[in-house]
Amino acid sequence: MTAWADLVGVALLGTRRRAPDLGALPPAVRELAGERTDPADALLTAGALLTAYRRAGRLPENSAEPLPVAETDHRPYLPDAARERLARLLTASRPELLAEWLGVVAERGLRVPPERLPALAESARAKPALRGPVALVAGPAGRWLAGLNPEWRFLTAAAPEPGAGADDWRFGSPAQRRSWLAVALVADPDGARAAFTGSWESEPAEVRATVLELLGEHLRAEDEPFLEAALGDRAASVRQLASALLARVPGSALGRRMAERLRPLIHVRDDVFEVEVPDGDTRWLRQVVAATPPEFWAEFGTPAELVRMTVHGAPASVLREGWTVVAVRHRDARWAKALFDADPGRADAGTLIQVLSPPERAKVLARLIRQARPEAVARLVVDLPAPWPPEVGTVLLDWLAGREDTRAVAHAAVTIARTVPPECLGHPLATTAPEPGSAPWRRALAETLNFRREMYEELA
Numbered sequence: 001m002t003a004w005a006d007l008v009g010v011a012l013l014g015t016r017r018r019a020p021d022l023g024a025l026p027p028a029v030r031e032l033a034g035e036r037t038d039p040a041d042a043l044l045t046a047g048a049l050l051t052a053y054r055r056a057g058r059l060p061e062n063s064a065e066p067l068p069v070a071e072t073d074h075r076p077y078l079p080d081a082a083r084e085r086l087a088r089l090l091t092a093s094r095p096e097l098l099a100e101w102l103g104v105v106a107e108r109g110l111r112v113p114p115e116r117l118p119a120l121a122e123s124a125r126a127k128p129a130l131r132g133p134v135a136l137v138a139g140p141a142g143r144w145l146a147g148l149n150p151e152w153r154f155l156t157a158a159a160p161e162p163g164a165g166a167d168d169w170r171f172g173s174p175a176q177r178r179s180w181l182a183v184a185l186v187a188d189p190d191g192a193r194a195a196f197t198g199s200w201e202s203e204p205a206e207v208r209a210t211v212l213e214l215l216g217e218h219l220r221a222e223d224e225p226f227l228e229a230a231l232g233d234r235a236a237s238v239r240q241l242a243s244a245l246l247a248r249v250p251g252s253a254l255g256r257r258m259a260e261r262l263r264p265l266i267h268v269r270d271d272v273f274e275v276e277v278p279d280g281d282t283r284w285l286r287q288v289v290a291a292t293p294p295e296f297w298a299e300f301g302t303p304a305e306l307v308r309m310t311v312h313g314a315p316a317s318v319l320r321e322g323w324t325v326v327a328v329r330h331r332d333a334r335w336a337k338a339l340f341d342a343d344p345g346r347a348d349a350g351t352l353i354q355v356l357s358p359p360e361r362a363k364v365l366a367r368l369i370r371q372a373r374p375e376a377v378a379r380l381v382v383d384l385p386a387p388w389p390p391e392v393g394t395v396l397l398d399w400l401a402g403r404e405d406t407r408a409v410a411h412a413a414v415t416i417a418r419t420v421p422p423e424c425l426g427h428p429l430a431t432t433a434p435e436p437g438s439a440p441w442r443r444a445l446a447e448t449l450n451f452r453r454e455m456y457e458e459l460a
Contacts (some may be wrong), residue, residue, distance in 0.1 A: 003340050004054070007047050015039035020046055029053050059260045059296060070144035073110035081458040084425045090119050095127050096418050097451065102133035104459050114141045121145060121152045128175065154179055169195045178210055197226060207236035212241040214250075224249050247291045258292040268300045273309040275319070289322025294332045303338035324352055327369050340364055343369060352384025359391030366395050374403060378412035386419050393420035397427045400445065410441035417448035425453035 010020045019229035020043045022030050029049040036042035036420065047318045078086070082105075089098045102120075105112065106257070112120065117138055124130040131154040136140065142155035153168075168180040184192035196203075196211045198406070203211070212230065222368040230242035265276040277285050291329040297306060303323070311319060320339060327335035328351060336355035339346070344367065346352070353361055369377055382397060388396075395415050403409040424430075 004050060007043060007050065010043055011047070015043055022046060025050060026053055026057070028057070044308055049211070059334065068144070068147070071140035073111055073139045073141060075139060077111050077113065078105065079458055082110075082455075083116075085455060085458060086112065086116055086410040090123065094294055095123070095130055096178065097448075097455075098123070099130055099133045100452070101129075101455055101459075102130070102137050104456065106133065106136035110137075110459070111139060112137050113198055115143060117141055121149075121155060125151055125153065131179065174415070175208070176211075176248060177207070178214070181211065181214050181380055185214060189218065189220075193226075195221075205233075205238060208233065208238045209241055212238065214246050216241075218416070219245060219248060221249055224252055228253065241290060243313075244329065254291060255293040255296075258288050259296040262286055262296070266300060268309070271302075271305075271309050273306065273311045275311065277314050281452075282314055286318050286322045287320060290325035290329075292326065294326050294330050294335055303332075303335045304341065307338045307342040307414075324348060327352060327355050333357060333360065337364075338343040344368060346375070350380050350385070354385045358391050361389060362391030362395050365392055369395065369399050374406055374412075375408040378408040381412040381415050384419075388419055388421055389424040390421050393424035394427065396420065397424060397429050401429055405441070410439070413441050413445045417445045417452075421450075422452070422456045425449060 003021075003026070006021050006024055006249075010018050018031075019039050022033050022042065024297055025033060029046060032049055033042050033046035036045050077083075085101070089101055109185060120130075120134045120138070121142070135155050138145070138155045142152075146155040166177045169184075172180060181192055181196065196215075198209075200208065208230075212395045224246065225243045227246045231239055231246070231254075233239050233242065243254065246252050247258075249255075265278075267274040275285065292340070294303075297303070301309070307320060307323065317440040320343070324336055324339055326332065327339060332355055336352050337360065339352060340349070340356075344364075349368065353364060356364060365380075368380065372380070377399065384392070393416075396412075397420060400409065400413055400416060420427075427449070428447060430453050432446075434446045
């Protein structure tokens with residue numbers, strides 16, 4: 001029993017039934033309390049002295065080892081206005097703006113005040129989408145903090161040492177493994193491939209699928225043998241991903257096999273496209289067309305000619321769906337433009353439009369906007385992959401400026417305000433205050449655009 005607990009016990013029982021044990025007290029307290037002859041007086045004196053002793057009577061520890069010092073960060077600090085904006089971003093619930101702000105800071109090579117890093121790390125811990133941007137700006141102080149708090153280990157992701165962090169792949173959580181592999185495929189591509197091929201057979205299907213998704217962003221011709229082997233994977237999702245990646249490898253054996261299967265089934269005569277579909281399986285036809293390289297079709301006609309031909313033997317939509325996949329996988333602008341011209345109102349316009357060059361993208365978008373209802377344009381805006389080129393941003397801001405207040409337009413305005421590139425932030429919608437009594441979506445649009453414009457000006 002501790003000395004304090006003994007004193008409490010005596011106080012509860014009463015000094016007539018039990019005397020305090022002064023021998024258990026620290027010497028300095030015992031000496032003073034022992035001068036009291038009345039047990040109650042001695043108890044109260046011991047209690048008061050022991051309280052003060054516990055609060056202030058301890059000798060300072062002299063055996064503690066000092067913390068290691070963070071490496072020197074030579075980057076220049078943020079301008080004062082940007083520091084104030086960071087404080088506002090940390091208290092506002094606008095993670096998309098914080099992520100954009102962090103990206104610009106990293107691009108400019110600026111240094112975030114170290115006293116803000118713990119708050120940034122906590123935000124990123126709660127919102128995984130912020131971890132990469134925060135790791136980029138954290139620098140040496142971030143790596144130092146990561147060594148003190150295991151929950152902030154993602155702060156080291158931006159600058160891994162070759163070979164370091166491989167334990168994250170072997171023993172980390174799914175999120176840690178994905179984060180490590182995404183970084184390692186850039187920083188140490190050979191090491192990353194050695195890591196996931198070494199454990200491939202023992203990984204669950206979802207991890208194998210994740211590996212292929214990440215590998216698709218850094219695909220190399222040398223990956224073909226690995227992907228060919230993955231075509232025999234026990235999980236259908238993995239086989240499908242492997243097939244999609246192989247179709248993107250120029251001159252792949254899979255592409256040649258698909259072309260050989262298709263060639264005897266296709267005949268083109270007088271603008272009529274005839275196709276024989278084994279067992280009438282249009283799903284098979286769609287998959288084979290999607291996996292066939294775009295150059296295969298040159299012997300039958302140009303993309304513009306083929307998509308306009310009358311089709312016999314299968315629905316034309318099946319061929320167009322397969323060709324759409326080909327256009328996106330191979331980023332083939334000729335096929336994308338031909339498919340757009342043949343069907344301007346297609347439902348997958350948002351996916352296909354990314355294949356076009358920025359000027360062509362803006363031209364197609366402007367034409368769609370003229371022809372489509374606001375609801376259709378709003379859906380297209382949400383599906384448009386970012387980043388948008390300035391031409392597309394300008395077309396969409398001009399469209400917003402002339403719209404009436406509807407739910408669909410308000411919904412599209414949220415995406416447009418967040419996504420238009422900085423080159424568009426001089427648009428009148430960003431520099432002119434909305435008229436009094438304007439709809440809430442117009443005020444929110446102007447506020448976001450103006451916030452972003454000031455943000456870029458502060459970090460210029």
